[in-house]
Amino acid sequence: MILRALWILPACAMLLAVAIAHAEIPAQERKSGAEFMSPQTQAMQADDASNPGMLAVLDGEAAWNEKAGAANKACADCHGAAEQSMKGVSARYPAFNAATSQPIDVAGQVNQCRAERQQAQPLRAESRELLALTTYIGLQSRGMPVAPPDDERLTPFRERGKALFNQRLGQLNFSCAHCHEDNWGRKLGSAPIPQAHANAYPIYRLEWQDVGSLQRRLRNCMSGVRAAPYSYGSLEFIELELFLAERARGMAVETPGVRP
Amino acid sequence: MARALINVPAKAKKGEIIEIKTMLSHPMETGFRPSDDGKLVPRNIIKRFVCTYDGEAVFSADLFPAISANPFLSFTLVATNSGVITFSWTDDNGQTQVQTAKIEVA
Numbered sequence: 413m414i415l416r417a418l419w420i421l422p423a424c425a426m427l428l429a430v431a432i433a434h435a436e437i438p439a440q441e442r443k444s445g446a447e448f449m450s451p452q453t454q455a456m457q458a459d460d461a462s463n464p465g466m467l468a469v470l471d472g473e474a475a476w477n478e479k480a481g482a483a484n485k486a487c488a489d490c491h492g493a494a495e496q497s498m499k500g501v502s503a504r505y506p507a508f509n510a511a512t513s514q515p516i517d518v519a520g521q522v523n524q525c526r527a528e529r530q531q532a533q534p535l536r537a538e539s540r541e542l543l544a545l546t547t548y549i550g551l552q553s554r555g556m557p558v559a560p561p562d563d564e565r566l567t568p569f570r571e572r573g574k575a576l577f578n579q580r581l582g583q584l585n586f587s588c589a590h591c592h593e594d595n596w597g598r599k600l601g602s603a604p605i606p607q608a609h610a611n612a613y614p615i616y617r618l619e620w621q622d623v624g625s626l627q628r629r630l631r632n633c634m635s636g637v638r639a640a641p642y643s644y645g646s647l648e649f650i651e652l653e654l655f656l657a658e659r660a661r662g663m664a665v666e667t668p669g670v671r672p
Numbered sequence: 673m674a675r676a677l678i679n680v681p682a683k684a685k686k687g688e689i690i691e692i693k694t695m696l697s698h699p700m701e702t703g704f705r706p707s708d709d710g711k712l713v714p715r716n717i718i719k720r721f722v723c724t725y726d727g728e729a730v731f732s733a734d735l736f737p738a739i740s741a742n743p744f745l746s747f748t749l750v751a752t753n754s755g756v757i758t759f760s761w762t763d764d765n766g767q768t769q770v771q772t773a774k775i776e777v778a
């Protein structure tokens with residue numbers, strides 16, 4: 413009798429562990445944030461004539477061909493037509509930057525190129541110019557699956573990103589997972605809680621009346637739980653971006669997305 | 673110059689009803705919003721939009737502060753003859769932006 417009772421103990425412990433961990437969303441249940449929007453907002457995103465993100469794309473296209481910095485070079489002078497050279501780039505970023513031994517996202521890469529190749533001042537985080545370029549670069553991956561690189565060197569950063577995603581924070585003491593893995597599809601006030609897949613950034617958010625990056629969105633959520641947001645371009649954000657890219661692997665890129 | 677997205681069909685049949693879509697990049701600053709220094713940002717909105725077809729005004733709109741940034745206007749016209757469709761947006765500072773599109777009517 414005692415022996416029979418004993419094997420139950422580890423089984424109980426396992427059950428308990430499952431109950432505490434957040435339910436990761438199975439691949440077949442993953443939904444883009446667009447599926448939680450009203451049909452009107454979906455139509456706005458689907459039609460390039462009504463998607464306000466396309467205005468940023470036009471700005472980005474102009475910036476791509478504009479000479480800048482002491483080197484007097486445009487992005488196009490090295491990279492050529494973005495339609496070919498930037499195809500799939502946003503889908504696989506953040507990537508590992510060997511020079512700094514750290515991961516880097518598209519916005520960071522743009523500024524690194526500006527500093528090294530164009531010898532120009534870096535663009536301010538969340539500035540109109542930087543968002544225009546990242547939106548234009550993002551558009552070149554539209555429809556392609558999110559495909560983070562299988563780079564061993566990224567693993568520790570991605571793991572830290574996952575830990576941050578599951579880390580309780582702020583006065584409300586919530587982690588990202590509390591809403592976006594345990595309660596997606598339910599409502600927070602009147603707004604549906606999406607699964608938080610980062611496959612449409614930079615987005616045109618109707619609430620912002622403007623285009624914004626994934627980091628701006630993450631900062632919004634952080635102040636929502638009354639936490640001090642990480643600063644733009646911080647390693648924490650890049651780590652979160654890495655984890656979110658892995659979490660959205662295979663989902664179609666929607667840049668420029670429209671969100672309510 | 674601000675960016676504008678204009679969608680006009682390049683070709684249409686005579687008498688056909690065509691849909692026009694326009695969007696102008698504009699902040700539509702309401703005048704009620706304080707900036708970082710606490711002072712109100714002066715109002716700057718698009719006040720007037722006019723569309724002319726071969727020189728004749730066929731659609732116009734007065735806009736107000738409650739209208740969102742990057743105002744999107746969509747309307748229909750009857751394609752009567754080949755010609756130029758002109759769009760103009762005028763803001764509080766009196767600046768007018770004009771864009772044109774050609775349509776071929778068979």
